Amino acid sequence: MNIVVCVKYVPDAQSDRTFQESDNTVDxxxxxxxxxxxxxxxxEALKIVEAAGDGEVTVVTVGPEAAADALKKALQMGAHKAVHVQDEAIHGSDAVGTSLVLAKAVEKATDGSPELVLTGMSSTDGVMGVVPAMLAERLGLPQVTYASELTxxxxxxxxxxxxxxxxxxxxxxxxxxxxxxxQINEPRYPSFKGIMAAKKKPVETWSLADLGVDAGDVGLGAAWTSVVAFAKRPPREQGQIVTDEGEGGAKLAEFLSAQKFL
Amino acid sequence: MAEVLVLADHAGGRLRKATAELLTLARRLGEPSAVHIGPGAETAQKTYAKYGAHKVYVVDDADAATYLVAPQAEVLAQLIEKTSPAAVLIPSNAAGKEIAARLAIKAGSGMITDAVDVRAGEDGTPETTQSVFAGSYTVTAKVTTGTPIICVKPNSASIEAAPEAGAVEAVEVSVSDAAKAARITDSQPKKATGRPELTEAAIVVSGGRGTGGDFSPVEEFADSLGAAVGASRAAVDAGWYPHSNQVGQTGKQVSPQLYVAAGISGAIQHRAGMQTSKTIVAVNKDEEAPIFELVDFGVVGDLFSVLPQATTEVKKRKG
Known part of the structure; x- marks a missing residue:
């Protein structure tokens, strides 16, 4: 069985994530x-293919040049080939636009007949969790989401x-x-062999034109939603900290009582 | 005034709190109409009317309950066609967001998830507030194409009654065969804990690595407060508590009035799920734990002595 896995390149959650002033998109x-x-x-895709003893795992991403890093990691883990959809016009796409490009890429990567498409439950930046459902709708596939076990x-x-x-x-x-x-599995770390092998694996780069997607249908201008404003939340002020010397619990209850929680 | 469709969140007619919240918010945008898919509309009708539903669209279709997401999206798409609403409000939970996602594509409409507030903007169209990047930013957004489809998080509004007729209107819809593709073949109900639902609870008490796997002090403290019980990813990954109770980026995002973190260090992954709570309290042995940066009140100490003492004290004060 051949499996397509859709992946996303996201800003590291450990770094200072922010927006761009110029167009309110994610920096x-x-x-x-x-x-x-x-x-x-x-x-999960690798496990299925390994258990079956045949088939290939293709990872697909839509994103800027740096998104190649996400594909590289997946290839190092063991995916067989990768597709990178990269086009200036995609910048600023919302989930609707992204799902359109992904759907076309999945179709092209599978000659129009995908067998199994796998995704994560959501991205770690936008965290909407809607692209899988949109993708299923666009591809006309049954949508089976939030699997903690898959057969x-x-x-x-x-x-x-x-x-x-x-x-x-x-x-x-x-x-x-x-x-x-x-909850479904414990992702493997790339082995040294995997890292070396990844260098020789095929990565195709497709533009919107390659997919037959009109640039006017994606990107910030074509988004069906718009971020009007963003503001950094003021950091929470640290409140009172007490060290337990035998009455920490009582002090806690006192605080809750003073705050009218009891 | 234009209609605003509100998708009811219910199990066999037993409504979850989010539905009344959505009806309350919908009144800011127009005249709410509840959309009840599945059985039990008679039971729920009074609540719809109480919270301002002018109409209740009832789709009692067995297929909608056995198949995932796609039939509900088809029903709503047909109702958008029929009523040209000013907006569609949907609970921002896993199923709600997926229904909204498919509906957005079908209806050619933009969608917003995880809104914590909805109001009419200057031009009268809905404007939303979202909390993003683990609660570090607040974003104002609008739908610019089609019928605004907005998923609102539970606990985002205080419910207010505003009785209306809530006239029931049975709706004939067609559910395509394609929508009947993913079928629920078995459902094992979880053992009822008697505690409130995590995302709806006014108070949440969570335990983490510091429990060492023994959640009893966490549960007893939660019960003294009438709270829901949450768990950090570390505790869930260790198999100490079910994944459905996980608070954090890959679990539930909660914003209760009071959040108590016991034995949780407060990594970004956890913060993403609780940082918008109104009041935050932490108990942790490690005074350097990052969770203390967020707290309104913190106790540096062992949760196994602090929580039982607090439980006794709370019970005493509550009488």
């Missing part, structure tokens, strides 16, 4: 990396989803789109 100048939640999707076989996917009130089993026929949570 991509800070250090970026493969979105941590996408590693679970890459890992593929007999032309079907079966997942377990741990919700708030129930643990559900969800089934769909292939081809399908599945998003996975961080």
């Amino acid at each position: 991509r100048a800070v250090d970026g990396l493969l979105s941590e939640l996408d590693e679970y999707a890459v890992e 593929v076989g007999d032309g079907r996917v079966t997942i377990r989803r741990d919700g708030d009130v129930a643990s559900e089993t969800i089934e769909a026929a292939l081809p399908a789109l599945v998003s996975v949570t961080d």
Whole structure:
């Protein structure tokens, strides 16, 4: 089975993430990396292909030049090939625009017939968690999301989803789109061999024209939403800190009482 | 005045608190109409009317309950077509956001998730507030194309009654075969804890690595306060508490009135899920723990002595 994994290059959450004054988009100048939640999707794809003993994992990203780093990491983990959709006109796209480009890229990468598309549950920057659903809608695929367990076989996917009130089993026929949570596996670290091998793996770079996407349909100008303003939240003022010398708990209750929580 | 569609969040007619919050917010934008998909509309109707629903659109379709997301999106797309609403408000939980996502593509409309406030902007169209990058920025946003589809986080508004007719209108919709692709074949209900829902709770008490796997002091303190119980990623990854209770970037984002972090260091991953809480309290042995930078009140000490003492004291004060 051939699997396509969609991944995102995101600003490192440990760095000072911010917006660009010029157009209110996310500042991509800070250090970026493969979105941590996408590693679970890459890992799961590798496990499926390894267990089946055949098939290839293709990682696809939409992003600026630096997004090649995210693909490199996935190739080092063991993905077979990568597709980088890169085009000036994509800058500032919202989830609607991004999902359009991703859908076209998935179609082109699979000659129009994807078998299984995997994604993480959300990115770690925008954190909307909507691209998997949009992608499924655009590709006309069943959407099987938030998998904490995934089984593929007999032309079907079966997942377990741990919700708030129930643990559900969800089934769909292939081809399908599945998003996975961080509970599904333990992503591998690239081995030295993997790092060396990644250097020889094919990475294709496609433009919007290659995908037949009109530049007017994506990017900041075509976004269906707009950030009107952004403001840094004032840091929280540190309140009172007490050291427990036998009545820390009582002091805590006193604070809660004074704040009318009791 | 234009209608505002509010997708009800319910289980068999038992409404979750978010629905009344959405109806309250919807009144700022127009006349709310509740959209009830699935059984139990009779039970829920009174609440819809109480919180200002002029109409209640009822779609009692078995397929909507057995299949994921796609049928609900189709129902809403047909209702947008029929009612040309000023906006559609949807609860910002995992399912709600996915319904909104598919609806956005179907209806050619922009969508916003995780709004913590919605109001009519200067031109009368909805404007939202979101808290991003682990709560370090506040963003004001608008939908510029189509019908604004806005997912609002629970606990974003205090509910206010404003009784209206809540006239029930049964709606005939068609759910395509394509929407019936992902089917729920089994559902094992989780054991009820009797505690409030994490994202809806006014008070949340969370435990982390510092519990060493023993959540009993955390749970007992939570129960004395009538609070929900949360857990850090470290505690969930260690298998000490279920993933559905995880607070943080890859779990739930909560903004209760009071958040208590016990034995949690306060890494960025955790902050992303709780930094917008109104009041923050922490108990941690390590006085250098970054969580203390955020707190209104902090106790440097062992949670195994501090929490039980606080529990006893709270119970005493509450009588």
